[in-house]
Structures are given as C-alpha cells and as structure tokens.
Amino acid sequence: MTSLPSAPAQKRLGLVIDLDICVGCHACAVNCKEWNSGGIAAPLTDLDPYGPEPLGVWFNRVHTFEVGEGSASRTVHFPRSCLHCAEPACVTVCPTGASYKRAEDGIVLVNEKLCIGCKLCSWACPYGAREYDYDAGVMKKCTLCVDKIYNETLEEADRVPACVATCPATARHFGDLGDPESKVSKLVASRGGYDLMPELGYQPTNKYLPPRPRRASPEKGKPAELAPAVPAGSSGFLAWVDRLLSG
Amino acid sequence: MHPALSVIVFTTSSGAGYGLLAWLGILAASGRLPPGRIFGAVSLALALGAITVGLLSSTLHLGHPERAWRAFSQWRSSWLSREGILSVATYAPALLFAFGWIVLGSTEGIWAIIGGMSALSAIATVACTAMIYQSLKPIQRWSNCWVLPNYLALAAMTGALWLLALAGIFGANLSIPTQIALPTIAVAAALKLGYWRYIDRTSSASTAGTATGLGALGEVRLFEAPHTAENYLLKEMGYRIARKHAAKLRLIALIAGFAGPSVLTLAALVAPAPLAWISAVTAALLASFGVLLERWLFFAEAKHTVTLFYGAPCA
Numbered sequence: 001m002t003s004l005p006s007a008p009a010q011k012r013l014g015l016v017i018d019l020d021i022c023v024g025c026h027a028c029a030v031n032c033k034e035w036n037s038g039g040i041a042a043p044l045t046d047l048d049p050y051g052p053e054p055l056g057v058w059f060n061r062v063h064t065f066e067v068g069e070g071s072a073s074r075t076v077h078f079p080r081s082c083l084h085c086a087e088p089a090c091v092t093v094c095p096t097g098a099s100y101k102r103a104e105d106g107i108v109l110v111n112e113k114l115c116i117g118c119k120l121c122s123w124a125c126p127y128g129a130r131e132y133d134y135d136a137g138v139m140k141k142c143t144l145c146v147d148k149i150y151n152e153t154l155e156e157a158d159r160v161p162a163c164v165a166t167c168p169a170t171a172r173h174f175g176d177l178g179d180p181e182s183k184v185s186k187l188v189a190s191r192g193g194y195d196l197m198p199e200l201g202y203q204p205t206n207k208y209l210p211p212r213p214r215r216a217s218p219e220k221g222k223p224a225e226l227a228p229a230v231p232a233g234s235s236g237f238l239a240w241v242d243r244l245l246s247g
Numbered sequence: 248m249h250p251a252l253s254v255i256v257f258t259t260s261s262g263a264g265y266g267l268l269a270w271l272g273i274l275a276a277s278g279r280l281p282p283g284r285i286f287g288a289v290s291l292a293l294a295l296g297a298i299t300v301g302l303l304s305s306t307l308h309l310g311h312p313e314r315a316w317r318a319f320s321q322w323r324s325s326w327l328s329r330e331g332i333l334s335v336a337t338y339a340p341a342l343l344f345a346f347g348w349i350v351l352g353s354t355e356g357i358w359a360i361i362g363g364m365s366a367l368s369a370i371a372t373v374a375c376t377a378m379i380y381q382s383l384k385p386i387q388r389w390s391n392c393w394v395l396p397n398y399l400a401l402a403a404m405t406g407a408l409w410l411l412a413l414a415g416i417f418g419a420n421l422s423i424p425t426q427i428a429l430p431t432i433a434v435a436a437a438l439k440l441g442y443w444r445y446i447d448r449t450s451s452a453s454t455a456g457t458a459t460g461l462g463a464l465g466e467v468r469l470f471e472a473p474h475t476a477e478n479y480l481l482k483e484m485g486y487r488i489a490r491k492h493a494a495k496l497r498l499i500a501l502i503a504g505f506a507g508p509s510v511l512t513l514a515a516l517v518a519p520a521p522l523a524w525i526s527a528v529t530a531a532l533l534a535s536f537g538v539l540l541e542r543w544l545f546f547a548e549a550k551h552t553v554t555l556f557y558g559a560p561c562a
Binding site for chain 2: 002004024053055056058061062064065066067072073074078080092093094095096097098114117118119123125126127128131132137138194196199
C-alpha cells in the first residue's frame with residue numbers, strides 16, 4: 001500500500017551525517033555497495049564495469065562542494081543517500097504498492113516483486129535517492145541496511161548500517177530520531193542539525209550537522225614553527241659545531 | 248528531464264484520442280453530432296485507436312510491462328494509478344456509445360447520455376495525466392498550475408482538429424467543427440505561451456544552498472562529482488537542452504501547433520470541397536506534429552532538483 005502509514009510509530013530510524021568531520025574518503029559508499037550487493041536489494045548491478053562507460057547502482061554518493069569565497073572558503077564533503085522522509089512522495093506516487101514506508105520504524109523500502117519499473121518514484125524524490133537498475137528493470141534504493149540492523153546473528157555492536165560501521169572518521173551516526181532522548185537526537189540538538197531542502201516539505205528523517213565555524217583568531221590554527229635547533233646565544237660544544245658549520 | 252519517446256507518444260496520441268472522444272460525446276449529448284454510421288465508426292475507431300496506441304506505448308518504458316496491471320491498485324494516493332484505471336474504464340462508455348451509434352444507429356436518448364459519460368471520462372483521464380506531472384514538487388517547471396489547463400487544452404485542440412478533418416473527409420457541415428476548433432486553438436496557444444512565460448521568469452525555491460544546507464556559509468559550488476561516468480540520475484534527470492535550440496523549437500511548435508492549423512481551419516471553412524478537406528486534414532496533422540514537439544520541450548526543458556547536487560545553477 002503506497003498510502004503512508006495512518007498511525008506511524010514514534011520510532012524513526014535514520015542517519016546523522018557530520019559535515020564537519022567527513023573527509024570524503026567514499027568508504028561509506030563502497031561499504032554500502034559491498035553489503036547491499038549481497039543484501040535484500042541485491043544485486044546492485046554494474047553495467048560495463050571495466051569498460052569506458054561504467055554505469056551502476058549505488059545507494060550512497062559522496063559529493064564535494066566548495067563554499068564561500070577566498071580565504072573564507074571551505075571544502076565540504078557531502079554524502080548523499082535516502083533520507084527516509086516522513087512525507088515521502090516517492091511512496092505515494094507509486095502506482096503498484098511496491099514502494100512503502102514501514103509503520104514500525106519509518107524505513108522506506110521497495111518491494112522489487114511488485115515494481116513495474118515506471119521510474120516515477122525517482123522523479124518524485126528531490127534528493128536523487130533512488131537509482132534504477134537497468135538490468136533488473138526495477139527501482140532500487142537505500143534500505144538503511146534493514147537486513148543488518150535487525151540481524152540477530154550479528155554482534156549487537158555490528159547492527160548498524162554498513163555506511164556507519166565503516167566510517168573511519170565517525171562522521172556517520174545511526175539511531176532513532178523520533179526519540180528526543182536518543183543519542184542521535186541530542187547530537188542533532190547540540191550541533192544544530194538540519195534538513196535538506198526543507199522548503200519542499202518532505203520532512204527528511206536524516207539530519208546533517210553543519211561544519212563548525214572557522215577559528216576566528218589568526219593565532220589559533222596557525223602552523224606551528226619548529227623551535228630553533230640551537231637557541232640563540234647558547235655556548236658549549238653544540239654551539240661551537242653550529243658556528244663551525246654555519247661559517 | 249529525459250524526453251522518453253514512449254511517454255511523449257503516449258501523452259500526445261492518447262491526448263488527441265481522448266480529445267476527439269470528448270468532442271464526439273459532447274456533440275452527441277447536445278444533439279449536434281454529424282449524422283452517419285460510417286462517420287461514427289471511423290471517428291470512434293480513430294479516437295479509440297489513438298488512445299490504445301498511446302496506452303500501449305506507455306508500457307514500453309516500463310522495466311516490467313507484464314506487471315503493468317498492478318498499477319491499478321494504488322488509486323488512493325497515486326495519480327498514475329488513477330490515470331491507469333480511468334484510461335481503461337473509459338473504454339466501457341466509449342464502446343457502448345459506439346454500439347449505439349454504429350450498430351443501432353442512434354445517438355439520442357440514453358445513447359446521448361452515454362456519449363456525455365464518455366466525454367467526462369475522457370476529460371478526467373487527461374486531467375489525471377496532467378496531475379502526474381503537476382504533483383511532482385522536485386520539478387518546478389511541472390509543479391505549477393499551468394500544467395493541468397495546458398494538457399486539457401492541447402488534448403481538446405488536437406481532438407477538435409481531428410474532428411474537423413473527419414467531418415471534411417465525410418463532407419459533413421464544417422461550421423460546428425470550425426466553431427469548436429478555432430477558439431480551442433486560441434485558448435491552447437494562450438495557455439502554452441503563458442506556461443512558457445511562467446517557466447522563463449521563475450525557478451525553484453530550492454538551490455544548491457538549500458539542497459546541501461550550506462547556503463548560509465556562502466555560494467555553494469560543486470568541486471568534485473561523486474562519480475566520473477554517468478549514472479541513472481544524470482541520464483534520467485540531468486537532460487539539458489541548449490537555450491538557443493529551445494527558442495527555435497518553441498517557434499516551430501507555435502507555428503506548427505497553433506498558427507498553421509488556425510489558417511488551415513479558416514481555409515477549410517471557405518474553400519471549395521476537395522481543398523476544404525485537404526486543408527482540414529493538413530491542419531490536424533500539422534497540429535499533431537506541433538503538439539509532439541511541444542511535449543518534447545515539456546520534458547527537455549524541465550529541471551529536477553537532483554541536478555543541484557551536480558552543479559546546476561538553479562532548478
């Protein structure tokens with residue numbers, strides 16, 4: 001049923017992505033591809049993978065932006081994936097019931113057995129979260145690793161999405177954004193986490209943490225200078241060697 | 248947006264078919280239908296044929312056309328599903344209307360009412376097609392109130408011109424079809440010009456700044472794309488058309504779609520017999536070509552917010 005759940009649960013699982021910390025290494029995108037190539041949305045088809053025009057399905061893409069001008073400009077790495085919106089038009093436009101939003105935790109999924117491959121859901125998503133699998137003829141998208149986060153055969157510490165598990169900089173956090181007391185909700189509150197394109201009204205679950213303000217003081221963050229090898233005015237053996245070599 | 252040929256053929260062909268069906272139904276309901284069973288057979292065959300070709304064409308871009316029947320299930324939320332149901336449901340009154348007209352030779356009484364129902368169903372189907380596009384918020388050039396009247400007017404216009412062509416071929420009185428065609432062309436042209444004026448002067452409230460949320464820090468420029476080759480998003484949503492070509496194509500669409508058919512419709516009204524129906528048929532063919540071009544532009548000129556993540560200046 002592509003109508004949204006009438007009584008959604010309080011639980012809203014999602015990601016918090018820290019743009020201050022992300023180093024743009026693409027490890028999250030690669031581990032996402034790795035896990036989901038064997039997960040419920042498998043395969044993530046690659047066409048012509050070793051040829052001149054590779055074309056493949058990825059659920060996570062890392063863009064890099066330059067923001068601002070001159071010395072105030074900064075480089076921001078920006079991972080982009082499904083935001084598991086509270087008002088996902090990708091779900092409501094689906095004519096077949098293949099796209100759905102889970103009532104129990106808010107995860108947006110595609111039932112590939114029902115998908116006719118009309119691609120309308122990908123048009124309805126402002127964030128480009130859905131990628132069509134030309135080979136399978138169905139739409140694919142981030143599952144929030146639903147086959148990992150509830151997998152009781154894994155250690156509890158491993159029951160997080162692949163992108164979160166692999167991030168070497170801890171720029172990605174996973175949790176219940178519907179619970180104001182959860183770690184991720186507190187992180188969002190303390191860092192001023194925000195929604196992407198809030199003007200469209202999709203109410204994304206995932207939040208982004210802004211880069212921290214630059215250091216205002218010219219002294220702070222200045223490159224450290226090496227202390228002189230031989231302090232000025234010193235005497236003794238090393239000072240004699242220094243004078244000998246400098247001359 | 249990528250202008251997929253199957254979708255362009257679908258919306259223009261079924262649009263003309265529903266337009267023609269709607270005019271036949273309205274004329275039947277108001278008792279002004281040109282007489283003749285053969286006229287009825289040919290005109291309804293043309294209308295239902297154009298609708299059927301369009302609907303079949305629409306399944307060509309599906310990844311799984313054999314599952315297309317599933318699209319009838321989600322009418323509560325999806326305009327595409329509503330369109331699918333109405334497009335098939337319209338066959339019921341249309342075929343009954345055809346039965347009354349062609350087999351029983353009657354377009355009066357209950358058959359006139361069934362004709363009117365066919366017209367209503369045809370109009371509702373075209374409205375659903377338009378709403379599929381109008382309801383997509385990420386595409387500002389579709390998500391505006393010009394889209395629905397444009398689709399309805401262009402379907403009505405091509406339908407009216409095909410009605411005129413058929414009346415010309417069958418030597419029927421051309422005054423009623425002309426009275427329908429001329430104002431419909433004028434309204435459709437005005438709405439199309441209004442749409443183009445609107446999309447040229449506005450753009451989406453979304454920018455690279457709101458898409459990334461980094462706008463407060465300054466101008467946001469793409470430094471490095473996530474991938475070096477194309478992906479689905481860029482193929483489907485990243486289609487771009489050069490501004491100079493768009494301007495020329497709009498001019499051709501205006502001449503072929505509206506100006507040419509207006510002159511030819513007037514010629515059909517005043518010219519002697521063979522020239523009259525030749526003018527009328529040419530008007531219908533020219534308008535259909537113009538609307539095909541207009542529909543190509545409707546897709547090619549549409550911009551999606553996902554391109555903001557890939558360096559597009561606006562959407």
